């Protein structure tokens with residue numbers, strides 16, 4: 001039976017919001033309702049000063065001495081440990097490095113080598129494309145006989161987990177629909193058949209609490225620029241369960257993964273711990289921004305984040321639901337909060353133009369081909385009044401056909 005959503009009193013919800021003080025920690029332009037923090041998180045105010053200090057003092061004055069004096073060299077581990085707390089991982093099991101795509105290359109390569117004699121990688125056709133592209137690349141490069149097999153729907157996955165599957169590779173929260181897998185149940189179903197599991201947490205980390213250790217996940221990856229607010233192109237992260245850390249050399253065996261990089265030994269000796277998943281010199285400015293952005297989370301109660309995320313999504317679904325049928329908007333995000341992440345998506349005709357018209361009115365969401373308009377809910381800096389306001393502006397854009405103007409039909413390189 002469809003879940004009914006109780007009416008939310010917006011004013012009261014904002015007044016009693018335990019997270020409302022966090023908004024002031026972010027730069028948000030006047031007149032904008034920002035519903036795209038699931039794609040690029042807002043700027044935490046202290047990041048500006050911290051990066052400026054790093055540039056002027058640590059780089060400008062201290063120069064190369066800052067690798068030790070400002071401990072630049074351990075930023076990947078430091079940031080990794082801050083992220084670990086949000087994703088239910090132990091100390092020294094997470095590092096910040098590279099991009100999500102590159103980190104997937106590393107952990108998928110490791111997982112295939114750790115599970116020899118099996119030929120299949122299982123994923124979903126609707127997984128984020130870079131995950132599928134990387135899996136294809138890894139299968140060709142390392143696996144030779146490996147093949148990527150895609151489930152049509154989430155419900156098909158369990159039946160596909162047979163003795164020939166080496167790795168199950170899934171994104172916890174779907175980027176388009178916001179559908180959320182049951183991490184614990186799927187990890188267990190895979191392990192029962194000897195399969196290793198990789199979770200992509202791009203739409204999870206910072207959006208809700210997750211328990212990688214409790215779910216006994218093997219590997220995880222995710223990005224820093226969405227709900228974690230690390231900035232455009234921020235370093236990504238990867239998690240390796242301690243039981244796999246010494247077991248395999250990941251193929252991007254750069255000097256930062258070496259046991260003693262500054263011995264300059266001509267042969268590679270892996271660190272044997274999570275550091276062996278590092279490759280080359282960390283991008284210090286991006287790492288510093290990420291490190292500072294993560295400090296916001298020191299004071300955050302993730303239970304409150306999830307409760308507010310559920311309520312913000314409910315509020316939007318309820319308000320848009322009042323007119324969705326009239327304008328042929330189809331909700332593709334589960335109404336059941338236990339089955340979704342922190343976004344609300346609708347399929348519709350003219351979605352790209354509708355989104356451009358909304359952005360012109362200050363409501364920033366995004367469009368995902370072929371026909372999805374997406375609205376991300378970030379509990380640290382969104383109010384219920386804004387979510388209600390965004391739903392009213394969407395109605396106006398639809399009712400007036402404002403989206404029909406020529407200027408909203410031209411696609412930018414990024415949608």
Ligand SMILES: Cc1ncc(COP(=O)(O)O)c(C=O)c1O
Pocket residue numbers: 099100101102128130131171175200202203223236
């Ligand atoms: C689920 C998922 N995986 C991976 C990526 C992108 O990876 P990268 O940071 O390597 O571009 C995204 C980007 O939106 C994503 O949503």
